[in-house]
Amino acid sequence: MTFNIPDTDQPRIVIVGAGFGGLSLARKLAKTNYQVILIDKNNYHQFQPLFYQVAMAGLEPSSIAFPLRKVFQKKKNVFIRVTKVTEIDAENNEIKTPLGRLHFDHLVISIGARTNFFGNENLERKCISMKSVSEALYLRNRILSDYEKAISTTDYDKRQGLIDIAIVGGGPTGVEVAGALAEMKKYIIPKEYKELDFKEIDIYLIQSSSCLLKGMSSEASEGAKIFLENLGVKVILDKRVMDFDGEFVHLADGSKIQAQKVIWAAGIIGNTLKGLPDETLTYGNRLKVDRFNQVEGFSNIFALGDIAYMEEEDYPKGHPQVAQVAIQQAKQLAENLKNKLKGKEFEQFYYKDLGSMATIGRNRAVVDLPRFKFKGFFAWIVWLIVHLFSLIGVKNKIFVFLNWVWNYFTYDQSLRLIIKPKIRKEAENDSRLKSNNI
Amino acid sequence: MTFNIPDTDQPRIVIVGAGFGGLSLARKLAKTNYQVILIDKNNYHQFQPLFYQVAMAGLEPSSIAFPLRKVFQKKKNVFIRVTKVTEIDAENNEIKTPLGRLHFDHLVISIGARTNFFGNENLERKCISMKSVSEALYLRNRILSDYEKAISTTDYDKRQGLIDIAIVGGGPTGVEVAGALAEMKKYIIPKEYKELDFKEIDIYLIQSSSCLLKGMSSEASEGAKIFLENLGVKVILDKRVMDFDGEFVHLADGSKIQAQKVIWAAGIIGNTLKGLPDETLTYGNRLKVDRFNQVEGFSNIFALGDIAYMEEEDYPKGHPQVAQVAIQQAKQLAENLKNKLKGKEFEQFYYKDLGSMATIGRNRAVVDLPRFKFKGFFAWIVWLIVHLFSLIGVKNKIFVFLNWVWNYFTYDQSLRLIIKPKIRKEAENDSRLKSNNI
Numbered sequence: 001m002t003f004n005i006p007d008t009d010q011p012r013i014v015i016v017g018a019g020f021g022g023l024s025l026a027r028k029l030a031k032t033n034y035q036v037i038l039i040d041k042n043n044y045h046q047f048q049p050l051f052y053q054v055a056m057a058g059l060e061p062s063s064i065a066f067p068l069r070k071v072f073q074k075k076k077n078v079f080i081r082v083t084k085v086t087e088i089d090a091e092n093n094e095i096k097t098p099l100g101r102l103h104f105d106h107l108v109i110s111i112g113a114r115t116n117f118f119g120n121e122n123l124e125r126k127c128i129s130m131k132s133v134s135e136a137l138y139l140r141n142r143i144l145s146d147y148e149k150a151i152s153t154t155d156y157d158k159r160q161g162l163i164d165i166a167i168v169g170g171g172p173t174g175v176e177v178a179g180a181l182a183e184m185k186k187y188i189i190p191k192e193y194k195e196l197d198f199k200e201i202d203i204y205l206i207q208s209s210s211c212l213l214k215g216m217s218s219e220a221s222e223g224a225k226i227f228l229e230n231l232g233v234k235v236i237l238d239k240r241v242m243d244f245d246g247e248f249v250h251l252a253d254g255s256k257i258q259a260q261k262v263i264w265a266a267g268i269i270g271n272t273l274k275g276l277p278d279e280t281l282t283y284g285n286r287l288k289v290d291r292f293n294q295v296e297g298f299s300n301i302f303a304l305g306d307i308a309y310m311e312e313e314d315y316p317k318g319h320p321q322v323a324q325v326a327i328q329q330a331k332q333l334a335e336n337l338k339n340k341l342k343g344k345e346f347e348q349f350y351y352k353d354l355g356s357m358a359t360i361g362r363n364r365a366v367v368d369l370p371r372f373k374f375k376g377f378f379a380w381i382v383w384l385i386v387h388l389f390s391l392i393g394v395k396n397k398i399f400v401f402l403n404w405v406w407n408y409f410t411y412d413q414s415l416r417l418i419i420k421p422k423i424r425k426e427a428e429n430d431s432r433l434k435s436n437n438i
Numbered sequence: 439m440t441f442n443i444p445d446t447d448q449p450r451i452v453i454v455g456a457g458f459g460g461l462s463l464a465r466k467l468a469k470t471n472y473q474v475i476l477i478d479k480n481n482y483h484q485f486q487p488l489f490y491q492v493a494m495a496g497l498e499p500s501s502i503a504f505p506l507r508k509v510f511q512k513k514k515n516v517f518i519r520v521t522k523v524t525e526i527d528a529e530n531n532e533i534k535t536p537l538g539r540l541h542f543d544h545l546v547i548s549i550g551a552r553t554n555f556f557g558n559e560n561l562e563r564k565c566i567s568m569k570s571v572s573e574a575l576y577l578r579n580r581i582l583s584d585y586e587k588a589i590s591t592t593d594y595d596k597r598q599g600l601i602d603i604a605i606v607g608g609g610p611t612g613v614e615v616a617g618a619l620a621e622m623k624k625y626i627i628p629k630e631y632k633e634l635d636f637k638e639i640d641i642y643l644i645q646s647s648s649c650l651l652k653g654m655s656s657e658a659s660e661g662a663k664i665f666l667e668n669l670g671v672k673v674i675l676d677k678r679v680m681d682f683d684g685e686f687v688h689l690a691d692g693s694k695i696q697a698q699k700v701i702w703a704a705g706i707i708g709n710t711l712k713g714l715p716d717e718t719l720t721y722g723n724r725l726k727v728d729r730f731n732q733v734e735g736f737s738n739i740f741a742l743g744d745i746a747y748m749e750e751e752d753y754p755k756g757h758p759q760v761a762q763v764a765i766q767q768a769k770q771l772a773e774n775l776k777n778k779l780k781g782k783e784f785e786q787f788y789y790k791d792l793g794s795m796a797t798i799g800r801n802r803a804v805v806d807l808p809r810f811k812f813k814g815f816f817a818w819i820v821w822l823i824v825h826l827f828s829l830i831g832v833k834n835k836i837f838v839f840l841n842w843v844w845n846y847f848t849y850d851q852s853l854r855l856i857i858k859p860k861i862r863k864e865a866e867n868d869s870r871l872k873s874n875n876i
Contacts (some may be wrong), residue, residue, distance in 0.1 A: 001590045004633060043586060044855045060498045067854040069630035079633075082586045082856075099590050133857055148481060148520045152439045152537050192507035195442060195517075395844055399837070406833055416505045417482045418520075419571055 001099050003037075005079055010035040013337065014095060014104040016085045016273070018045050018068055021305030021326035022110035028334035030075035033341055037102065039095075043067055043082045046133055047391060049323065050400075052173060054136040056180040057144070057415040058407060061133045063400045066392045088275030090301065096275075106300045106337065109273060109287065110330075113306040113321060116269035116284075126244050127264035130173060142261055144418045151195045157258070163201045164259040166249050168241050169266035170207030171214065172358040175224050177263055178205040179360035182231035187411040203233045204257055206249070208240040208266070213366070215320060216356055220366035223375040227360040241266070268321060270307045282309050286318070291348040293333050304329045312351060319351050323390075328352065359383045362408065441475075441540050443517055448473040451775065452533060452542040454523045454711070456483050456506055459743030459764035460548035466772035468513035471779055475540065477533075481505055481520045484571055485829060487761065488838075490611060492574040494618040495582070495853040496845060499571045501838045504830045526713030528739065534713075544738045544775065547711060547725065548768075551744040551759060554707035554722075564682050565702035568611060580699055582856045589633045595696070601639045602697040604687050606679045607704035608645030609652070610796040613662050615701055616643040617798035620669035625849040641671045642695055644687070646678040646704070651804070653758060654794055658804035661813040665798040679704070706759060708745045720747050724756070729786040731771050742767045750789060757789050761828075766790065797821045800846065 010033055015022045018040035026038045047064040054061055072078040087096040088109075094101045115129035128139050143165070150162040165181060167174045181203045189198040205212075205228065211221040212228075212235070225235055240252040241262075248256040270285030280296050282288050286309035288296040293308060295301045305326030309318045319325040329349055336346040355369040357379065365379040384404065391397050448471055453460045456478035464476045485502040492499055510516040525534040532539045553567035566577050581603070588600040603619060605612045619641045627636040643650075643666060649659040650666075650673070663673055678690040679700075686694040708723030718734050720726050724747035726734040731746060733739045743764030747756045757763040767787055774784040793807040795817065803817040822842065829835050 001587075002592055004590050004592060042856065043582065060500055061857055062498055062853045062855060065855050065857070067630075070850075070854065073629045076632075081590070083590075133855075137857070144481065149439075152442050152519070152521075154440055154442060191511045192505075194514075395848075399840070402837070402840070410833075412508075415500045416508070417500060417503050417571075418480065419499055419503070419575070 003081065003097075003099050003102050005035075005037060005081075005102070008035055010077065011105040011341075012037065012103065013106045013108065014039065014102060015108045015110060016040075016095070017110040017112055017307075018042075019048075019110055019112045019305060019326065020323040021112075021330045022108065023068075023071070024327050024330035025108060025110070025304065025334055026078055027071065028331065029337065030072065030078050032077065032338055034077065034106075034337065036078045037081060037104075038068065038072070038078060039081050039083060039085060039097070040068065041082065041084050043069065043080070044133075045071070045392065048131075049172075049387060049390070051130050051133065051136040052177045052180055054133060055130060055139040055143075055177065056184060057140055057417075058180070059400060059403055060415060061137060063396055063403065064391065065133050066396065071392065085273060088273060088301070090275060090298065093300070104300075106302065108302045108304060108333070109295070109307060110304040110326070111271040111273055111307050113268035113270050113284075115264060116267035117264065118267070120243070122243055122245070123241075123262075123264060126246050127168070127262045129264050130177070131268075139261075139263065141418050141420070144416055146261065147189070147193055147196065148418075151193060160200065160202070160258050161247060161260045163196065164204070164257075165202075165261045165263065166204040166206060166257055166259040167263045167265060168206050168249075169264065170205060170209075170212035170235075170237075171265060172356075173265040174205055174207070174263075175212055175228065175358050175360060177265065178203055178228055178233045178235075179231060179364075182228070182233050183361045185232065188416075191412075192416075202259075204236060204249075204259065205233055206236045206239055206241055206251070206257075208238070210238050212237075213358055216358070216366065217368045217373050219373050220358070220368050220375065223366045224358060224360055227364045227366075227375075231361055268306065276301075283318070284309075284321075292336060292346040293329055293349060302333060304333065310349065312349075315351060322356070324354055325351055357383050357386070439537050441519065441535075441537050443473075443475060443540070446473055448515065449543040449779075450475065450541065451544045451546060452477065452540060453546045453548060454478075454533070455548040455550055455745075456480075457486075457548055457550045457743060457764065458761040459550075459768045460546065461506075461509070462765045462768035463546060463548070463742065463772055464516055465509065466769065467775065468510065468516050470515065470776055472515065472544075472775065474516045475519060475542075476506065476510070476516060477519050477521060477523060477535070478506065479520065479522050481507065481518070482571075483509070483830065486569075487610075487825060487828070489568050489571065489574040490615045490618055492571060493568060493577040493581075493615065494622060495578055495855075496618070497838060497841055498853060499575060501834055501841065502829065503571050504834065509830065523711060526711060526739070528713060528736065531738070542738075544740065546740045546742060546771070547733070547745060548742040548764070549709040549711055549745050551706035551708050551722075553702060554705035555702065556705070558681070560681055560683070561679075561700075561702060564684050565606070565700045567702050568615070569706075577699075577701065579856050579858070582854055584699065585627070585631055585634065586856075589631060598638065598640070598696050599685055599698045601634065602642070602695075603640075603699045603701065604642040604644060604695055604697040605701045605703060606644050606687075607702065608643060608647075608650035608673075608675075609703060610794075611703040612643055612645070612701075613650055613666065613796050613798060615703065616641055616666055616671045616673075617669060617802075620666070620671050621799045623670065626854075629850075630854075640697075642674060642687075642697065643671055644674045644677055644679055644689070644695075646676070648676050650675075651796055654796070654804065655806045655811050657811050658796070658806050658813065661804045662796060662798055665802045665804075665813075669799055706744065714739075721756070722747075722759075730774060730784040731767055731787060740771060742771065748787065750787075753789060760794070762792055763789055795821050795824070 012035045014037045044065040050064045053059040068080045083097045117124040146162040153159045212224045243250040287303040289308045293302045306321040332349045357367040359365040365383040366375040367379040450473045452475045482503040488502045491497040506518045555562040584600040591597045650662045681688040725741040727746045731740045744759040770787045795805040797803040803821040804813040805817040
């Protein structure tokens with residue numbers, strides 16, 4: 001196995017990770033005089049803000065994941081490699097991967113963040129996280145399988161364990177999942193699981209601090225809470241989850257909640273990549289960068305997005321770990337790298353906050369713009385439009401739009417399939433992939 | 439765990455298997471004075487004729503699989519149970535399942551057929567079959583992963599093993615898969631895998647007898663062969679596959695073909711269900727039934743579709759194992775069962791051959807109708823329309839239609855995602871499901 005990439009006289013930029021930051025950067029550097037190598041462990045970019053709709057059977061994975069090779073079909077200077085970077089050899093300007101070593105002139109680290117279980121192995125092993133399409137599909141299968149089992153379970157307590165769901169973390173993901181689950185309870189269960197009493201289903205949203213959507217306005221926090229409670233979600237504030245034994249969630253005050261499914265959306269921590277000095281790491285496992293996104297101590301190694309920690313006048317504790325920061329940093333870095341070819345200086349990055357939003361079921365959302373704050377139906381329409389136009393590709397936009405329109409008028413989706421992977425073969429395949437080092 | 443089904447004074451019909459036969463029957467018995475229990479190991483009906491398009495990344499599973507609960511949303515006398523029937527206790531009119539025993543007044547066995555490897559364990563272990571959505575997705579992932587690996591493989595022979603594909607069996611499935619693969623080679627590879635030389639990709643279609651599409655007209659057989667060869671498929675007739683070692687396919691004449699992926703579409707054999715006397719089994723593991731679909735020796739146990747073997751004047755060796763037979767038998771059986779409630783006699787089943795068809799890539803198909811035979815573009819349009827209207831649900835029809843139109847004009851699909859299932863968790867989940875006996 002080898003990288004099999006042509007040696008040209010173009011300087012080579014290696015981008016590790018095809019999230020919002022890495023993908024945006026590669027797109028902006030297409031058709032420039034750089035050779036761009038985009039590396040990801042998946043062959044697709046994932047649109048994280050809509051994972052929860054995949055989990056709730058509202059959208060198909062293909063609507064919110066976009067094959068990288070398709071994005072760069074006509075971009076001759078961009079090369080895709082589906083592999084894992086195991087280490088950086090900063091001294092020799094090389095990365096190490098199962099495909100071998102690869103030299104870089106510039107390296108961009110955009111490896112994002114993973115779920116943070118704060119070191120609690122029990123939680124890590126037993127909770128469900130939602131940081132990938134695969135995890136979203138897993139959650140979908142779990143929810144639907146458990147409803148099937150609940151139908152055949154006559155014992156009340158056992159049935160409660162199967163149908164109740166706890167969500168930990170009151171950020172946008174937690175709020176959106178809770179809203180979507182509440183809608184499923186209201187519109188789908190009574191029609192399709194007529195043997196179940198939908199009133200028995202409890203949905204808990206647990207947040208350790210005193211408000212939902214921390215970081216948004218108090219109007220948004222309050223609005224989200226009211227919307228969720230109107231939908232029947234049990235919002236629990238100021239309580240910290242200490243443990244989960246597979247049957248009960250244990251809170252810090254000693255109380256417990258029965259649920260076999262716990263969705264963990266309570267925090268993220270930077271992914272790890274070996275080979276950089278320890279001093280480059282800071283809060284939340286992020287890499288310290290200057291205002292040009294250069295990793296501390298390096299002039300040709302950059303970090304972007306969730307994994308990067310940059311202090312700015314208005315953001316003395318670093319930027320929020322959201323898509324907009326990654327996209328804007330990618331834009332500035334692309335400009336800087338293009339200017340470098342012309343002998344120009346780098347320019348500093350400034351974050352422009354475009355606002356934030358969250359949706360709570362049908363017809364309801366909360367939106368904080370820099371100048372306006374609003375909620376309700378109009379906010380929901382704004383949420384739909386913004387997310388629709390953020391999707392890559394005309395086809396994805398059309399299909400997601402049609403799905404949403406369809407679901408809106410029918411109060412129903414038709415994606416409730418429990419598709420079990422071929423485990424034996426997939427496992428075989430996986431070990432085969434591993435032995436072949438991809 | 440228990441079946442948890444209300445005892446009413448309606449006679450109970452238990453249908454095992456929600457393929458074309460079982461699903462059609464349950465739909466026709468909805469809103470009658472029977473209590474209908476439809477049992478399947480999946481929570482969805484699968485539209486087998488389009489599995490190959492899922493495998494070729496042309497359609498999403500959700501477009502060709504339909505959740506059973508959705509079909510029967512408003513049908514109060516139909517109950518869905520996702521479980522596996524392990525045995526029939528014919529003496530006591532009961533079935534055994536992990537949910538416990540269930541009494542039936544009438545039992546309908548529509549469990550279909552599985553891939554037939556003719557007892558060769560090597561083939562069974564190493565070939566890829568396409569009898570379920572999961573298998574189709576597995577094939578999709580294998581093909582795409584192997585292209586990724588081929589890019590990083592400089593050794594010519596090793597690369598050949600990764601990119602070449604052999605298809606065994608020249609029936610409709612084999613012909614359609616070969617055509618779709620040839621199209622992918624022609625339109626997708628040059629654009630997206632520019633580091634691969636698409637001319638290196640070989641697609642073999644191997645058939646043990648002297649013509650493709652056995653059972654169709656000689657015009658169709660010949661037409662399919664010419665269409666495939668024009669697309670660059672290597673059609674190998676009159677050669678039997680004896681073995682596959684993971685690297686080479688071994689033919690009966692001692693020759694061998696290099697390919698790591700072998701798609702097995704060379705035959706089917708009836709699924710097995712314990713508890714019926716051995717005498718009821720006949721050729722291909724099928725159950726002997728009379729002209730009322732009654733299993734030999736029983737008046738209240740029926741078999742439908744692929745699993746049933748019925749001799750008719752025009753079909754002295756039984757009917758072909760195709761969807762039309764299952765659907766027509768279900769219709770007659772539903773009539774008979776409804777008439778029974780009115781005290782009327784059963785009527786005999788007669789199969790009406792509506793014709794058969796197969797498509798070979800874009801713009802080309804072969805169609806045999808009882809009175810006409812034709813091929814080419816018009817045949818392809820007919821194929822599209824027939825398959826579109828056979829899908830269940832308005833939404834599926836619309837989305838599949840839009841997908842086809844999109845793919846037709848762009849020469850492209852965007853579903854080429856290698857989504858790896860969460861193996862550890864899924865395996866956990868699976869054992870959990872097993873221990874809970876679903």
